[in-house]
Amino acid sequence: MSSVPVKARNYIFGLAILSALLMGYVINQYHVDDWMMVLVLSILAVVAETFLVQLPGIGAISVTFAITFAAIIVGGPLAAIIVGIAGMTFCRPYVEGRGYIHFFNTPPIKTLFNVSQNILYTGTAGIAYVLIHNQFLSFDFIDPFSVIGSMAVFITVNTLCMTALIFFLQGGKFTHIWFENFRGTNLSVFAVSLLGILVAIAYNSYGPGAVVLFFVPLMLSRYSFKLYVDMRKNYYDTVKALINAIEAKDPYTSGHASRVGEYAVAIANEMDMSPKQIEVIKNAALLHDIGKIGINDNILNKKDRLSDLELEVIKNHPSIGYDIIKDVGFLGEVMEIVKHHHERWDGGGYPDGISKEKIPIETCVLTIADAYDAMTTDRPYRKALSPKEAIDEIQANMGTQFNPNLWIATQKALVNITDNIEEDQKK
Numbered sequence: 001m002s003s004v005p006v007k008a009r010n011y012i013f014g015l016a017i018l019s020a021l022l023m024g025y026v027i028n029q030y031h032v033d034d035w036m037m038v039l040v041l042s043i044l045a046v047v048a049e050t051f052l053v054q055l056p057g058i059g060a061i062s063v064t065f066a067i068t069f070a071a072i073i074v075g076g077p078l079a080a081i082i083v084g085i086a087g088m089t090f091c092r093p094y095v096e097g098r099g100y101i102h103f104f105n106t107p108p109i110k111t112l113f114n115v116s117q118n119i120l121y122t123g124t125a126g127i128a129y130v131l132i133h134n135q136f137l138s139f140d141f142i143d144p145f146s147v148i149g150s151m152a153v154f155i156t157v158n159t160l161c162m163t164a165l166i167f168f169l170q171g172g173k174f175t176h177i178w179f180e181n182f183r184g185t186n187l188s189v190f191a192v193s194l195l196g197i198l199v200a201i202a203y204n205s206y207g208p209g210a211v212v213l214f215f216v217p218l219m220l221s222r223y224s225f226k227l228y229v230d231m232r233k234n235y236y237d238t239v240k241a242l243i244n245a246i247e248a249k250d251p252y253t254s255g256h257a258s259r260v261g262e263y264a265v266a267i268a269n270e271m272d273m274s275p276k277q278i279e280v281i282k283n284a285a286l287l288h289d290i291g292k293i294g295i296n297d298n299i300l301n302k303k304d305r306l307s308d309l310e311l312e313v314i315k316n317h318p319s320i321g322y323d324i325i326k327d328v329g330f331l332g333e334v335m336e337i338v339k340h341h342h343e344r345w346d347g348g349g350y351p352d353g354i355s356k357e358k359i360p361i362e363t364c365v366l367t368i369a370d371a372y373d374a375m376t377t378d379r380p381y382r383k384a385l386s387p388k389e390a391i392d393e394i395q396a397n398m399g400t401q402f403n404p405n406l407w408i409a410t411q412k413a414l415v416n417i418t419d420n421i422e423e424d425q426k427k
Helices: 005-027 037-048 064-077 077-090 108-133 145-172 174-183 184-206 208-249 257-270 275-287 290-294 308-314 315-327 329-342 361-375 385-396 403-426
Strands: none
Touching: 005 077, 005 108, 037 064, 037 077, 037 174, 037 184, 037 315, 064 077, 064 108, 064 184, 064 361, 077 108, 108 145, 145 174, 145 184, 174 275, 174 403, 184 208, 184 361, 208 257, 208 275, 257 275, 257 361, 257 403, 275 329, 275 361, 290 315, 315 329, 329 361, 361 385, 361 403
C-alpha cells in the first residue's frame, strides 16, 4: 500500500466513501425478489470475470457487464450490485507475469478500488435504468430509452473512474489517458450490453436454463475484445522493437527519442491538441531517427565534427526512415512526420525543402522538441547548452527554422519541464 502514491490512495478512499453512500441508498430504496436469478447470474459473472482481457496499460476489461446489465433489467440495482461483486470476489483470472490472481492474493487497496468502482458504475447504471424506465412504463418489460441511458451511465462512470486512477498513479493529461486506454472499447461495451438484454429476455421468458445458452455468444464477444487488445499490443511491441533497433545502432539516440517524445507531448498539450494528434506525435518522436539504421556506423559514432560530405549522408536519414515504415499500415500518420522532421519554416530544410503551412503542425512540434534535446545534450564536439540558453536559441529562430505560431506553447512547456527537473534535483 505504501507504493501507491498519496494522491491515488486518497482518490481510492474517496471512491470507497462514495460507493458506501451509494450502497446504503440502494439497500434502503431497492430489494431483491428473485434470489435464484441472483445465484445463476452470479455464477456466470464469476466465469466472465475469470476470463479478463488485460489492457496494454493499467487494468482489464471483461464481458461481465452484460450479466450485470441483465440483472439490472430483471432484478434492479441491488441485485445487479450483488451479481457484480460476486463475480469480482470469486473469480480467478490469469494475469501475465503474475499468474492466477484472486481475492486473497490481491493487494487490499486494489480490491478496495475494484469493489468501489463496481458498486458505483453498476449502482448508478441500475438507478438510471429504473428512473428512466418509470417514465416509459407503456413499454412494459424493456424500453430503448432506459437501455441506452443505463449503458451510457455505465460506460461514463466506469471509464472515468479508471482514467482518474491512472491519472493519479502516473500523471499526464486526463483526456489523453482516456483516449489512449478506452477509445476503442466503448463501442464494443455497448454491443456486449445488447447481449445482456437478450439474457434478461431469456430469463424472463424461459427461466435460468435459457440464460446459459446466451452465455456462449457472450464469451465469443469476449474473444473480439481480446483480438482488439492484442492488435494494440502488437502495435506497441512493433514500435518498441524499432526503437531498440535505433538505440543499438546509435548510442546518442539512446534516451534521445523518449526525451523528444516528452518535450513534444508537453508542447502539444499546451496547444490543446487532440488526444489522437498527441498519440501520433509521441509515436513519431519515438521513431523519428529510425532512418539512422541505414547510416554508416563510422559517421554516426564519429567523435569530431562531420565533414560536408558526411553531413549530406546524415541528411538521408529522414528519407530512409520514411522508406522503412511506409509499408507498416498503422504507422501511416507517423511516416510523413518522420520524413519531414528536419524541414524548416523558411524552406531551407531537408529532404523536400517544404516551408510554412506546408509543414504539418505535428511535424513543427516534433522539430522544436528534437532541436531542444539536441541543444541540451552533450556531444563529442561541444558541450550542452543550459535549458534557458536552448529556449532563447529557439526563440531567436522562430520564423526561420521553427513555426512562430508555436512559440508561446513551446516556452510554457519547456519552462515547466525545466522547473520540474530543478525541483527533482533539489529533492
